Amino acid sequence: MMTAKIESFVLHCGEMGSRWGFNRTVGQILGLLIIHQDAFSAVQISDVLNISRGNVSMGIKELQSWRLVKINHKPKDRKEYYSPAGSIWELAMRVFEERRKREVDPTLSLLRHNLLDEPANPQEQYAQSKMYEMHELLETITHWAGELQSMNPEKLNTLMKLGSGVSKVIDMKDKLMKNS
Amino acid sequence: MMTAKIESFVLHCGEMGSRWGFNRTVGQILGLLIIHQDAFSAVQISDVLNISRGNVSMGIKELQSWRLVKINHKPKDRKEYYSPAGSIWELAMRVFEERRKREVDPTLSLLRHNLLDEPANPQEQYAQSKMYEMHELLETITHWAGELQSMNPEKLNTLMKLGSGVSKVIDMKDKLMKNS
DNA sequence: TTGAACTTTCAGAAAGTAGTGAAAGTTTAT
DNA sequence: ATAAACTTTCACTACTTTCTGAAAGTTCAA
Structure with a gap:
C-alpha cells in the first residue's frame, strides 16, 4: 500500500506530532495527506494507519481547528475526502500562526x-x-x-x-x- | 511569601510550560527564577512551589539542558543557588534555538x-x-x-x-x- | 575518615493524555 | 417517513508522563 519511504515519512510525522503541537495520530494523518496526491476518506485513513474510525474523526477535527485540512467530495459519493488545505508553505504558516496564538x-x-x-x-x-x-x-x-x-x-x-x-x-x- | 501578582505569573508559567516545551513544574521554576531578583536554593524552590525535593532536582536538570539557569554560590554556604542564565532576550533565544533543534x-x-x-x-x-x-x-x-x-x-x-x-x-x- | 549537608537517582504512585468501539446523531436518496 | 451511508460523541481502557520520597551518591569541614 505505502512504499517504505512514504511510510517512513508518515511514521516520522507521527513521532514529531507532539513536538509540533498535536499528537501522534494527528501527525500521522497530516503526513499521510501531505505525501499523497489524492484525498483520503476517513475509512481509508483508519485502514492505512490502523487506527479506529472514531480516532480519525477526532484527528480530522483537530486538523480542521488548525486549518490544515480541507474537505473534498467526489461525484456520486457521500463520503468526505480529506486533503491538505494548501501548499507546504501555507500549512507551515498556519501552524506557525496557530502556535503563536497558543504559546x-x-x-x-x-x-x-x-x-x-x-x-x-x-x-x-x-x-x-x-x-x-x-x-x-x-x-x-x-x-x-x-x-x-x-x-x-x-x-x-x-x-x-x-x-x-x-x-x-x-x-x-x-x-x-x-x-x- | 509571593504577592498575588507574582504568584499569578509563576502559576501562568506553569500552565504554559508544556506549550513552551517543558512541563508544569519546570515552567513554574523558570517563572519563579525569572521574576525574583535573588537566586533560590533547591529547598526554597521546593517550599515555595510545594513540590518534592527530587522534582526540583529534575526540573533544574531540565532547565540546564535548555541552558536557561545558572548556578550561584554564596559565601559560607554549600548550597547551590539558581538564577536565570541571562536576560529575557537571551532566554527566549535559547528556547527558540533548542526548539528548532528538537522540532x-x-x-x-x-x-x-x-x-x-x-x-x-x-x-x-x-x-x-x-x-x-x-x-x-x-x-x-x-x-x-x-x-x-x-x-x-x-x-x-x-x-x-x-x-x-x-x-x-x-x-x-x-x-x-x-x-x- | 567521618558525618553533616547537600544533590541525584529511581521505583512506584498519581495524574494526564490518547485511542477504542459502540451508540447516537446527521444527511440524503427513495 | 424510512433506511442506508455516513460522521460524531463519549465512557471506558490503555498508554505516557510527571511527581514523590526514600535510598544512594557526593562534597567538604573538621
Whole structure:
C-alpha cells in the first residue's frame, strides 16, 4: 500500500506530532495527506494507519481547528475526502500562526493585566520590570510575525534568502535615512 | 511569601510550560527564577512551589539542558543557588534555538535521507516533490534562524521594529543591486 | 575518615493524555 | 417517513508522563 519511504515519512510525522503541537495520530494523518496526491476518506485513513474510525474523526477535527485540512467530495459519493488545505508553505504558516496564538497570546494578556497597577514594593517593582521586558519582547515578536505573514511568499523568500545580507541592507538603510 | 501578582505569573508559567516545551513544574521554576531578583536554593524552590525535593532536582536538570539557569554560590554556604542564565532576550533565544533543534532538525535529516535515491514510481515521484518542498522550506528557516541569532540584539531589534519597512528596504535593495 | 549537608537517582504512585468501539446523531436518496 | 451511508460523541481502557520520597551518591569541614 505505502512504499517504505512514504511510510517512513508518515511514521516520522507521527513521532514529531507532539513536538509540533498535536499528537501522534494527528501527525500521522497530516503526513499521510501531505505525501499523497489524492484525498483520503476517513475509512481509508483508519485502514492505512490502523487506527479506529472514531480516532480519525477526532484527528480530522483537530486538523480542521488548525486549518490544515480541507474537505473534498467526489461525484456520486457521500463520503468526505480529506486533503491538505494548501501548499507546504501555507500549512507551515498556519501552524506557525496557530502556535503563536497558543504559546504567546495568553502570556501577553497576563503580562498586560499584571502591568496595569503600580508596584507596591521593591520586589514587585523588580517583578514588573521583568514583566515589562517580556511584554515588549513578545509584542515585538507578535508584530513582526504578523508583518512577515502579510508579505507575499516571494518577497518573504527574498528576505529569508538574503541571509547575512540582512545586516548589510539594514546598515544601508540607516545611511540612506540619515541623508533624508 | 509571593504577592498575588507574582504568584499569578509563576502559576501562568506553569500552565504554559508544556506549550513552551517543558512541563508544569519546570515552567513554574523558570517563572519563579525569572521574576525574583535573588537566586533560590533547591529547598526554597521546593517550599515555595510545594513540590518534592527530587522534582526540583529534575526540573533544574531540565532547565540546564535548555541552558536557561545558572548556578550561584554564596559565601559560607554549600548550597547551590539558581538564577536565570541571562536576560529575557537571551532566554527566549535559547528556547527558540533548542526548539528548532528538537522540532526541525530530525525532520530535516529524515527528508535529506529520503531524497537520496531516485523515485521508483509516480507515487514516489509526487512524494519526493513534496518532501523536496518541505526540505527547502525547513532549510531556509534554519538558515534564517541562524542568521538572526548571529546578529547582535540591537540590530535584531532594529530589524524587528522595522515592521512593514522591511518590504520597502527589500525593494530599495533590489533597485540598488540592479545599478551595480 | 567521618558525618553533616547537600544533590541525584529511581521505583512506584498519581495524574494526564490518547485511542477504542459502540451508540447516537446527521444527511440524503427513495 | 424510512433506511442506508455516513460522521460524531463519549465512557471506558490503555498508554505516557510527571511527581514523590526514600535510598544512594557526593562534597567538604573538621
